[in-house]
Amino acid sequence: MNSVLLAIVIPLLGAFLIPFLPKRFKPVVSVCILGITFLISVTALPVVIKYGEIFLQKKVNEWFNLTFVIDGLSAIMAVVSSCVAFLIALYSLEYMKDYEERGIFYFWMVLFVGAMMGLIFSANLLLLYCFWEITAVCSWKLIGFYRQEKDLKAADRAFLVTFFGASLLLAGIVFVFFSYGSLDLYFLKGKTLPFITSILLLAGIISKSAQLPFQTWLPDAGVAPTPVTALLHAAVLVKIGVYVFARLFAQTFLAQPAFLAAVITLSIATIIVGAASALVENNLKRILAYSTISQLGYILLALAINTKFMLVIALLYILAHSLGKAGLFLCAGIIEQKTHTKNISELGGLYKTMPLTAAAYLMCAFSIIGLPPFLGFWPKFMTVLFTVKEGYVIAGILALVGALATLLYLVRLFNFVFLGEMKIKAEEGKRSVMVFVVMVLGVASLLLGLVVKLPFGLIARLIQ
Numbered sequence: 001m002n003s004v005l006l007a008i009v010i011p012l013l014g015a016f017l018i019p020f021l022p023k024r025f026k027p028v029v030s031v032c033i034l035g036i037t038f039l040i041s042v043t044a045l046p047v048v049i050k051y052g053e054i055f056l057q058k059k060v061n062e063w064f065n066l067t068f069v070i071d072g073l074s075a076i077m078a079v080v081s082s083c084v085a086f087l088i089a090l091y092s093l094e095y096m097k098d099y100e101e102r103g104i105f106y107f108w109m110v111l112f113v114g115a116m117m118g119l120i121f122s123a124n125l126l127l128l129y130c131f132w133e134i135t136a137v138c139s140w141k142l143i144g145f146y147r148q149e150k151d152l153k154a155a156d157r158a159f160l161v162t163f164f165g166a167s168l169l170l171a172g173i174v175f176v177f178f179s180y181g182s183l184d185l186y187f188l189k190g191k192t193l194p195f196i197t198s199i200l201l202l203a204g205i206i207s208k209s210a211q212l213p214f215q216t217w218l219p220d221a222g223v224a225p226t227p228v229t230a231l232l233h234a235a236v237l238v239k240i241g242v243y244v245f246a247r248l249f250a251q252t253f254l255a256q257p258a259f260l261a262a263v264i265t266l267s268i269a270t271i272i273v274g275a276a277s278a279l280v281e282n283n284l285k286r287i288l289a290y291s292t293i294s295q296l297g298y299i300l301l302a303l304a305i306n307t308k309f310m311l312v313i314a315l316l317y318i319l320a321h322s323l324g325k326a327g328l329f330l331c332a333g334i335i336e337q338k339t340h341t342k343n344i345s346e347l348g349g350l351y352k353t354m355p356l357t358a359a360a361y362l363m364c365a366f367s368i369i370g371l372p373p374f375l376g377f378w379p380k381f382m383t384v385l386f387t388v389k390e391g392y393v394i395a396g397i398l399a400l401v402g403a404l405a406t407l408l409y410l411v412r413l414f415n416f417v418f419l420g421e422m423k424i425k426a427e428e429g430k431r432s433v434m435v436f437v438v439m440v441l442g443v444a445s446l447l448l449g450l451v452v453k454l455p456f457g458l459i460a461r462l463i464q
Contacts, residue, residue, distance in 0.1 A: 011113045030089055037114075038079070044070055045462065067127065071251075072462030073250075074121050076462060077243050084323065088326060123184060123186060132204075135236065137159075140158065161207055168204050172201035179194065185252050188252055188253065193253050193255075211270045218289050219286040226333025227330075230326050234321070243318075267304060268395045270293060271402035292325055295325070295368065295406075299314050310383075316378065316459055324367040324374075325364070330441070347416060349418070349423070350418045354428040359439070364445055366446075
């Protein structure tokens with residue numbers, strides 16, 4: 001059981017090993033570290049099935065404990081995040097090969113994943129907050145990786161917005177401590193939070209997950225290298241917020257109905273604003289960023305319904321979105337690197353010279369849209385259905401409108417980039433690691449949708 005926590009230790013220590021390695025070994029060692037992290041995370045699944053929820057604690061002083069939890073929620077998130085991070089790192093071997101500073105890139109990337117693993121398994125609010133801030137620093141350095149003025153401005157904006165949210169989160173944590181005298185989640189389970197404390201915690205959560213009104217930093221973060229944007233959107237950063245919401249309000253505290261109603265309203269507003277913004281955007285990465293904002297609104301909506309079944313659906317949605325959105329961003333990276341533009345109006349006809357990239361894009365897009373039989377269909381359908389069944393009819397209708405808008409902006413993007421007259425000639429390359437990775441993500445989105453009972457059944461068994 002303790003060995004599961006190596007999923008935290010190995011990437012955290014491994015990150016600090018990377019700067020001392022010869023330059024040519026840094027990328028491969030980084031990929032190996034993340035691959036090992038993924039394999040260790042997988043070992044948490046049988047542990048949870050056999051033993052259920054497990055708390056591991058090391059007392060530091062009277063008011064702070066190093067407390068970790070291995071349960072269904074942490075195991076699922078660790079497996080999904082580390083798997084997608086590993087695939088993104090594999091993709092980066094080709095994408096980053098010509099960058100002199102790639103050693104620094106891999107240091108921050110591996111540290112980022114290590115902090116995510118630490119946050120996922122944390123069962124003490126102060127410990128969780130410490131890892132939360134480490135992820136903020138890592139994202140700041142990675143978004144500004146190219147060190148141009150626009151990159152640094154985008155990185156600073158992301159850091160300031162999320163730091164402001166983190167300050168509100170910390171205030172909420174302080175309120176929790178003064179209310180109950182403990183920050184350990186096993187002690188706090190079943191407690192009811194004052195409304196103001198819930199709002200403070202929520203503000204921190206939505207700043208990280210780029211929900212209204214904190215969504216503006218995420219589209220600007222597209223200036224980062226494509227592996228970074230894929231990591232932010234699909235594996236690590238924005239998923240932190242919805243994970244912490246699930247941990248606190250679906251697994252620990254008893255949420256007040258008025259608070260959950262406010263979250264439902266917020267999630268619907270985010271779905272609509274994100275989708276509408278994507279419809280009028282012409283920058284390839286910004287379209288996908290607005291899509292992430294909108295899709296995370298669906299996950300937050302599912303969690304706000306606040307039933308065990310909808311928690312399972314939310315986790316299935318996280319899996320579908322992580323695979324699909326990683327694939328879309330990595331496809332965008334191939335297109336940008338080969339054509340040297342992110343403006344979709346300057347592109348066209350690329351399916352002729354990039355057939356595999358086009359196929360991978362379609363599979364990932366169909367999953368994000370929610371078309372059967374792709375994986376993304378099932379959680380989106382269930383989220384809309386149960387929103388209506390719980391009495392939130394208007395919210396359900398607006399969620400359906402958001403789903404239609406998702407279809408429109410992702411088909412629009414495909415039409416501009418892959419169909420029509422070829423404006424910039426570019427080839428995806430033979431034996432490309434990048435193309436291999438996006439095909440893996442696309443095929444996984446299809447195959448898991450065809451056998452959806454397997455991931456759904458596993459998640460349901462782990463969460464029971």
